Amino acid sequence: MLTAGLPFPLGATPSPQGINFALAAPRATRVELCLFDRSGTGEQQRIPLPTCTDGVWHGHFAGAGPGLVYGYRVHGPWAPHDGLRFNPAKLLLDPYAREIVGRYDGSDLFLGHVPGEPTRRDSRDNGAVALKGRVAAPLAARQDAKPRIAAADRVLYELHVRGQTRLHPDVPADLRGSYAGLAEPAVLDHLQRLGATTLSLMPVQHRADEERLLKMGLSNYWGYTTIGWFAPEARYWSGRPGTTPASEFRAMADAIHARGMELVIDVVYNHSAETDEFGPTLSLRGIDNTLYYHLRADDRARYENWTGCGNCLNFAEPRVVQLATDSLRHWVTELGVDGFRFDLAPVLARRAGGDFDPRAPLLAAIAQDPVLSHALLIAEPWDIGPGGYRVGEFPPGWLEWNDRYRDTQRSFWLGHGAVPGDFAHRFTASSRQFRHDGRAPTASVNFVTAHDGFTLRDLVSYEERHNLANGENNRDGSSHNLSRNGGVEGETDDPAVNALRARLQRVLLAALLLSQGTPMLLAGDEIGHTQQGNNNAYCQDNATTWLDWAHADAALQDFVTRTLALRREAAPLRSNRWWPAEPTAADPLHWLTPEGTPMTSADWERRDRSALMVLFDAPHDVAGAVAWLVLVQAGHAAVEFTLPPGPWRRRLASDDDTAPPRRLDARETLANASLWLAQRVQDDDAGATLN
Numbered sequence: 154m155l156t157a158g159l160p161f162p163l164g165a166t167p168s169p170q171g172i173n174f175a176l177a178a179p180r181a182t183r184v185e186l187c188l189f190d191r192s193g194t195g196e197q198q199r200i201p202l203p204t205c206t207d208g209v210w211h212g213h214f215a216g217a218g219p220g221l222v223y224g225y226r227v228h229g230p231w232a233p234h235d236g237l238r239f240n241p242a243k244l245l246l247d248p249y250a251r252e253i254v255g256r257y258d259g260s261d262l263f264l265g266h267v268p269g270e271p272t273r274r275d276s277r278d279n280g281a282v283a284l285k286g287r288v289a290a291p292l293a294a295r296q297d298a299k300p301r302i303a304a305a306d307r308v309l310y311e312l313h314v315r316g317q318t319r320l321h322p323d324v325p326a327d328l329r330g331s332y333a334g335l336a337e338p339a340v341l342d343h344l345q346r347l348g349a350t351t352l353s354l355m356p357v358q359h360r361a362d363e364e365r366l367l368k369m370g371l372s373n374y375w376g377y378t379t380i381g382w383f384a385p386e387a388r389y390w391s392g393r394p395g396t397t398p399a400s401e402f403r404a405m406a407d408a409i410h411a412r413g414m415e416l417v418i419d420v421v422y423n424h425s426a427e428t429d430e431f432g433p434t435l436s437l438r439g440i441d442n443t444l445y446y447h448l449r450a451d452d453r454a455r456y457e458n459w460t461g462c463g464n465c466l467n468f469a470e471p472r473v474v475q476l477a478t479d480s481l482r483h484w485v486t487e488l489g490v491d492g493f494r495f496d497l498a499p500v501l502a503r504r505a506g507g508d509f510d511p512r513a514p515l516l517a518a519i520a521q522d523p524v525l526s527h528a529l530l531i532a533e534p535w536d537i538g539p540g541g542y543r544v545g546e547f548p549p550g551w552l553e554w555n556d557r558y559r560d561t562q563r564s565f566w567l568g569h570g571a572v573p574g575d576f577a578h579r580f581t582a583s584s585r586q587f588r589h590d591g592r593a594p595t596a597s598v599n600f601v602t603a604h605d606g607f608t609l610r611d612l613v614s615y616e617e618r619h620n621l622a623n624g625e626n627n628r629d630g631s632s633h634n635l636s637r638n639g640g641v642e643g644e645t646d647d648p649a650v651n652a653l654r655a656r657l658q659r660v661l662l663a664a665l666l667l668s669q670g671t672p673m674l675l676a677g678d679e680i681g682h683t684q685q686g687n688n689n690a691y692c693q694d695n696a697t698t699w700l701d702w703a704h705a706d707a708a709l710q711d712f713v714t715r716t717l718a719l720r721r722e723a724a725p726l727r728s729n730r731w732w733p734a735e736p737t738a739a740d741p742l743h744w745l746t747p748e749g750t751p752m753t754s755a756d757w758e759r760r761d762r763s764a765l766m767v768l769f770d771a772p773h774d775v776a777g778a779v780a781w782l783v784l785v786q787a788g789h790a791a792v793e794f795t796l797p798p799g800p801w802r803r804r805l806a807s808d809d810d811t812a813p814p815r816r817l818d819a820r821e822t823l824a825n826a827s828l829w830l831a832q833r834v835q836d837d838d839a840g841a842t843l844n
Contacts, residue, residue: 154198154200154214155174155186155200155201155202155203155212155213155214156203156212156213156215157203157204157211157212157213158173158174158175158204158211158212158213159173159175159211159213160175160204160206160207160209160211161175161209162175162479163175163176163177163209163249163475163476163479164247164249164250164251164383165221165223165247165249165250165251165286165288167217167218167219167288167289167290167291170213170215170216171213171214171215171216171217171218172213172214172217172218172221172288173211173212173213173214174186174202174211174212174213174214174223175209175210175211176202176209176210176211176225176227176247176440177208177209177210177440177441177444177472177475178208178209178210178227178229178440178441178444179207179208179209179441179444179472180208180229180237180239180441180443180444181205181210181227181228181229181239181440181441182228182229182230182239183201183227183228183229183241184201184202184205184210184225184226184227184228185199185200185201185202185225185226185227185228185241186199186200186201186202186212186214186223186225187199187200187223187224187225187226187244187280188200188221188222188223189222189223189224189254189280189285190222191220191222192222192254193222193254193255193285193287194281194282195281196280196281199226200212200214208472217288218288219288219289219290220287220288220290221287221288222254222285222286222287222288223247223285223286223287223288224244224245224246224247224280224283224284224285224286225244225245225247225440226241226242226243226244226245227239227241227245227439227440227441228241231274233266233271233272233430233453233454234272234452234453234454235443235453236442236443236448236453236454237442237443238265238266238434238438238439238442239439240265240274240275240434240439242274242275242276242277242278242279243263243265243275243278243279243283243434243439244278244279244280244283244285245283245434245435245436245439245440246283246284246285246286246380246381246435246436247286247436248381248382248383248436248437248440248476249286249382249383249476249479249480250285250286250287250381250383250384251286251287251288251289251383251384251399251483252286252287252288252289252384252387252397252398252399253284253285253286253287253359253380253381253384253387254284254285254286254287255282255283255284255285256284256361257284257361257362257380257426257433257435258282258367259362259363259364259366259367259368259433260282262277262279262282263279263282263283263433263434263435264431264432264433264434265433265434265438265439271430271431271454283435284361284380284381284435284436286384289397289399291487292399292400292403292487292488295403295407295486295487295489298410299410299415299489299491300410300413300414300415300491301415301491302350302351302414302415303729304593304595304671304729305595305727305728305729306350306721306727307350307351307415307595307671308348308349308350308351308666308671308672308673308674308717308720309349309350309351309353309417309598309671309672309673309674310344310347310349310351310352310353310673310674310676311353311355311600311603311604311673311674311675311676312335312352312353312354312355312676313354313355313374313375313604313676313698314330314331314332314334314335314354314355314357314389315330315331315374315388315389315694315699316374316676316677316698316699316700317334317335317340317676317700318330318331318334318335318337318340319699319700320696320699320700320701320702320703321334321337321339321340321700321702322702322703323337323339323340324337324339324340325337327391327393328391328393330389331389331390331391331401332357332385332389332390332391332398332401332402332404332405333391333393333396333401333404333405334391335405336404336405336408336409341408341409341412341414344412344414345412345413345414346714347679347710347713347714347717348713348714348717348718348720348721349414349674350413350414350415351414351415351416351417351491351492351529352409352414352415352416352417353417353418353419353494353531353673354416354417354418354419355375355376355419355604356375356376356377356379356386356418356419356420356421356496357376357385357386357389357402357418357419358376358379358381358382358383358384358385358386358418358420358421358480359379359380359381359384359385359386359387360373360376360377360378360379360380360381360386360426361378361380361426361433361435362378362426363378363426363428364428364432364433366624366692369624369692371623371624371692371693371694372692372694373691373692374690374691374692374693374694374698375604375691376419376421377421377462377496377691378421378425378426378462379420379421379422379425379426380425380426380427380435380436382420382422382476382477382480383479383480383483384398384399385398385399385401385402385488386398390402399487399488402488402489403487403488403489406488406489406490407489410489415491415492415529416489416490416491416492417490417491417492417493417494417529417531418484418490418492418493418494419493419494419496420481420484420493420494420495420496421496421497422466422468422477422495422496422500422501422515423459423460423462423465423466423495423496423497423498423500423501423536424460424462424463424464424465424466424497424500425437425445425464425466427463427464428462428463428464429455429456429458429463429464430454430455430456432463432464437466444467444470444472444473445466445467445470445472445473445476446464446465446466446467447459447464447465447466447467447503447507457507457538458537459497459499459500459503459507459536459537459538459539459541460497460500460536460537460538461536461537465500465503465538466500467505468500468501468502468503468513468514468515469503469504469505469513469514471514474514474515474518477501477515478515478518478519478522478525481493481519481525481528482522482524482525485524485525485528486524490528491528491529492528492529492530492531493528493529493530493531494531494532494533494554495530495531495532495533496533497533497535497536498532498533498534498536498543498547499534499535499536499538499541499543500536500538501513501515501516502515502516502543502547503538507538507539508540509540509541509543509546511546511547511548512548516547516548520548520550526550529552530550530551530552531551531552531553531554531598532547532551532552532553532554533553533554534546534547534553534554535556544556544557544586545583545585545586545587545589548590549590549591549592551596552595552596552597552598552671553587553596553597553598554598554600554603554673555579555583555586555597555598555599555600555670557579557583557586558579558583558597558599558600558668558670559599559600559601559602559603560635561575561576561578561579562576562579562601562661562664562665563601563612563634563635563636563661564635565763565787566657566660566661566664566787566826567612567613567635567636567637567657568637568787568789569635570760571763572757572758572759572760572763573752573756573757573758573759573763573764573765573785574757574758576763576765576785576787577744577757577765577767579599579668580664580668580669580767581594581668581669581731581732582594582595582596582597582599582668582669582670582731583597583670584731588731593729593730593731594669594670594728594729594730594731595670595671595729596670596671597670597671598670598671598673599665599668599670599671599672599673600665600672600673600674600675601661601662601664601665602675602678603673603675604675605689605691606630606631606634606688606689607634607636607684607686607688608675608677608678608682608683608684609658609661609662609675609678609681610654610658610678610681610682610683611636611683611684611685611686611687611688612634612636612637612661613636613637613638613639613653613654613657613658613661614638614639614642614643614644614654614683614686615634615636615638615642615643615686615688616634616636616637616638616642617642617686618630618631618632618634618686618687618688618689619643619685619686619687619688620686620687620688620689620690622687622693622697623687623689623690623691623692623693624692629689630687630688630689631688631689634688637657639653639654639657642686643685643686644683644685655706655708655709656807656808656826657826658678658681658709659709659712659807659808659810660787660807660808660826660827660828662678662679662709662712662713662716662807663712663716663805663807663828663830664785664828666713666716666717666720667716667719667720667723667726667783667828667830668726669726669727669728669732672720674713676700677700677701678713679706679709679710679713680700680701680702680705680706680707680709680710681704681705681706681709682700682701683701684697684698685697708810708811709810711810712807712810715805716805719804719805719830723769723779723781723830723832725742725769725781726769726781726783736770738772739772740772741768741769741770741771741772742767742768742769742770743766743767743768743770743797744765744766744767744768745765745766745767745768745797746764746765746766747762747764747765747766747786747792747793747794747795748795749766749794749795749796749797752765761788762788762792763785763786763787763788764785764786764787764788764792764794764823765785766782766783766784766785766794766796766797767782767783767785768780768781768782768797769781769782769783771833779832779833780832780833781830781831781832781833782796782797782801782829782830782831782832782833783828783829783830783831784821784823784827784828784829784830784831785828786823786824786825786826786827786828787825787826788825789825790825791822791823791824791825792822792823793820793821793822794820794821794822794823795819795820796817796818796819796820796821796831799817799819799833800816800817800833800834800835801816801817801831801832801833801834802814802815802816802817802831802832802833802834803815803816803817803829803830803831804830804831804832805828805829805830806827806829807826807827807828807829808823808824808826808827817831
């Protein structure tokens with residue numbers, strides 16, 4: 154019934170003549186294509202793939218078309234001590250499937266081994282409940298032109314598709330929590346008005362939740378348990394007639410592009426949802442375990458676990474590099490994304506022995522790829538393996554999450570010991586980490602909060618994590634948060650405490666959004682979202698993580714909007730050139746004490762007074778250039794500042810978000826936790842028009 158077909162492309166590829174099936178499984182002895190009814194529960198045919206070419210099993214099914222539901226049974230030896238885990242009783246998902254049918258339920262029927270006996274192959278058939286692929290019709294050719302935001306203008310906004318829209322009052326009820334809901338005008342209006350340029354979606358590739366969570370009635374809400382790298386997660390599909398998860402995702406991407414915004418997705422290639430040696434056999438483990446995973450050299454029945462999730466994909470293998478690059482191109486060319494944030498990215502650059510190498514095969518393949526080399530590439534530059542902390546070590550062209558920026562800002566503003574020199578280094582894009590090999594300041598992705606940790610409101614409301622709902626006895630999540638609760642743990646009616654918390658949120662946001670580099674906002678921080686102190690809400694698909702639009706802090710939202718507008722106006726603050734250590738005519742950046750004198754070595758290290766001024770003077774050779782002044786005061790007592798020659802008009806005051814712009818005096822006093830931004834004007838009348 155199947156003819157030989159072709160060993161490329163991998164996956165199930167429809168054409169007017171039929172469907173070509175190709176699966177890379179070089180150590181398999183036999184591969185069977187299994188066809189199911191539309192529901193995916195009834196197996197109708199089992200057909201051997203007739204040909205194996207260079208380790209790729211393939212065959213052509215004449216006359217077949219999109220909609221066909223299928224999986225594979227892969228035969229070979231069962232020898233876990235040698236890393237071989239073939240078990241044809243377990244139906245396997247094609248890793249190249251564009252659409253996935255079914256959902257992993259955590260039952261032991263998915264285990265390749267006998268429950269409790271990991272050396273024995275389990276003979277129970279799981280075909281009726283296994284994950285399967287559905288052959289997808291090609292999407293229509295893309296028509297829209299993708300926007301490309303200038304690096305210095307980019308503002309990232311990290312969000313969760315479901316959490317962003319699940320409680321949004323202006324999203325139709327049947328679209329809440331879906332790709333279509335995120336594309337709704339009311340949702341995009343808010344983001345565009347705010348000033349976000351680049352939406353960074355938490356994982357949207359198809360996932361399988363961990364058995365442990367499923368047994369507790371929970372799910373991996375964040376989505377870092379990928380099992381289908383080509384398929385959009387069906388849980389975020391509205392199910393509207395005439396659409397598929399892929400078509401709805403693409404329509405969402407088009408709607409985002411129509412607003413002039415970019416779309417980035419968080420991708421998980423460092424590990425799969427098959428977890429450790431006691432986990433389920435869903436796809437790669439049963440297709441060719443020794444090909445796809447890093448196995449322990451001392452015991453090949455076990456997996457290297459540099460991710461903390463049980464396994465690591467082996468990017469020393471060309472076929473694994475191909476799986477990643479083929480799927481990345483699919484998301485760019487077919488589904489419309491503009492870039493990727495790579496979870497635990499050092500795993501992707503580890504050689505066969507585990508050493509990190511910025512010239513590793515996957516990174517080299519991306520760098521030369523005609524599609525991927527133009528995508529926005531963002532690394533989470535750490536994993537838990539040996540030498541896994543690699544901030545600043547990714548190649549030119551990559552941006553990196555900068556957790557040192559996060560920790561310094563928290564420490565500086567919340568009273569945990571950072572000195573002015575620490576603040577200044579991070580405020581100007583962390584040159585010690587990123588100024589090499591021609592990299593620009595925008596390589597540093599600056600953030601104060603992200604999905605992993607406290608929200609901004611919780612950062613200033615809790616000093617301890619409150620994660621009991623996660624079912625791990627409050628042991629999960631970081632215990633090192635550099636937070637401050639203002640004297641009361643959690644929610645309070647005390648007006649003084651709440652005023653302090655509001656003030657701290659504003660100053661942290663102001664520092665973030667006016668720093669050099671690429672700022673990243675966590676969704677909901679601009680409206681005061683709380684997770685009630687849960688700093689690891691990865692398994693909370695409920696009101697804990699869904700943004701509470703009904704109680705949005707309108708004043709804080711307005712403050713963020715105004716601050717981002719000032720960032721766009723104040724070009725020196727978002728310069729994509731490194732500022733020199735000493736001021737020059739072309740780059741007249743001055744670091745000043747509150748007294749108006751140049752900062753000295755002793756001033757940078759002062760722990761008794763965290764106050765300084767940053768003067769971005771107007772270059773002499775740039776017509777129309779405007780000088781800007783940032784006043785920073787994080788100390789415990791009020792500090793008087795002697796301003797540089799003016800006149801100056803204050804444009805932003807984090808300590809008083811309702812104060813209108815005003816002319817500054819030659820001396821001004823700033824209270825604790827204050828950041829002001831001022832602009833030099835020609836006269837008071839000119840300044841009066843500014844807002």
